[in-house]
Amino acid sequence: MTVDPPLVLDIDGTLTRPQGWGIDPRVFDPLREWDAPVVVATGKAFPYPVALCHFIGIPELVVAENGGVVYTGDDVFFTADREAARAVTEEYRAAGYDLGWGPEDTVNRWRETEIAVNLEQPIDPLREIAASHGLEVIDTGYAYHVKDAAPNKGEGIETIADHVDVNLGDCVAVGDSINDVSTFEAVGRSFAVANADEAAKAAADEVLEEIHADGTLAVLERVRNGGA
Numbered sequence: 221m222t223v224d225p226p227l228v229l230d231i232d233g234t235l236t237r238p239q240g241w242g243i244d245p246r247v248f249d250p251l252r253e254w255d256a257p258v259v260v261a262t263g264k265a266f267p268y269p270v271a272l273c274h275f276i277g278i279p280e281l282v283v284a285e286n287g288g289v290v291y292t293g294d295d296v297f298f299t300a301d302r303e304a305a306r307a308v309t310e311e312y313r314a315a316g317y318d319l320g321w322g323p324e325d326t327v328n329r330w331r332e333t334e335i336a337v338n339l340e341q342p343i344d345p346l347r348e349i350a351a352s353h354g355l356e357v358i359d360t361g362y363a364y365h366v367k368d369a370a371p372n373k374g375e376g377i378e379t380i381a382d383h384v385d386v387n388l389g390d391c392v393a394v395g396d397s398i399n400d401v402s403t404f405e406a407v408g409r410s411f412a413v414a415n416a417d418e419a420a421k422a423a424a425d426e427v428l429e430e431i432h433a434d435g436t437l438a439v440l441e442r443v444r445n446g447g448a
């Protein structure tokens with residue numbers, strides 16, 4: 221008997237339409253029908269991947285905020301301290317800059333452990349202030365994330381794998397950016413979509429020819445039901 225391998229999937233750049241934004245609706249059916257756990261591992265705030273799982277119709281196995289929040293379906297783990305990130309953004313604002321998401325800021329509103337800054341905002345002062353608080357800034361191609369260097373997606377999926385009794389060596393991951401490197405290092409087999417940044421491409425076992433969801437759908441076709 222062959223079965224589908226467990227999946228670890230990034231969202232932005234990976235499940236997105238080839239135009240670069242918005243979930244590609246073609247991923248819904250294959251993921252709902254997938255015959256093994258599907259973990260969504262993202263830099264986005266916790267409610268986003270939970271909602272994505274909910275609307276796809278799959279169990280909520282979620283790494284959010286680049287590993288800062290981990291949900292095993294039973295327990296939520298917070299692995300980083302939001303106060304440090306908040307102090308950085310307060311200093312950034314006090315210096316005359318803005319996070320760039322408008323007054324209600326739904327990007328950060330429900331964040332628990334890190335802060336995201338719009339890519340149109342100046343990064344040099346952000347990096348400087350972050351460094352003075354012992355935090356790093358990563359650029360996912362979708363946002364700058366001010367975060368603790370320690371937690372990452374890879375550690376988050378280890379927590380979930382323990383809980384759902386999945387062997388990480390059996391997992392197949394797809395991603396597009398530097399925040400997926402730790403995922404790629406944790407799983408048995410990793411793919412970077414063609415639009416991936418250099419860090420993700422260097423860390424992946426294989427770089428795909430297709431971009432965004434076209435790449436992910438090509439991987440699903442290949443690995444489903446024990447395929448190579």
Ligand SMILES: O=C(O)COP(=O)(O)O
Pocket residue numbers: 230231232233261262263264360361362363364397399
């Ligand atoms: O939140 C981001 O900047 C990127 O999100 P992702 O990890 O799902 O690609």
Ligand SMILES: [Mg+2]
Pocket residue numbers: 230231232233234360395396397
């Ligand atoms: Mg991504």
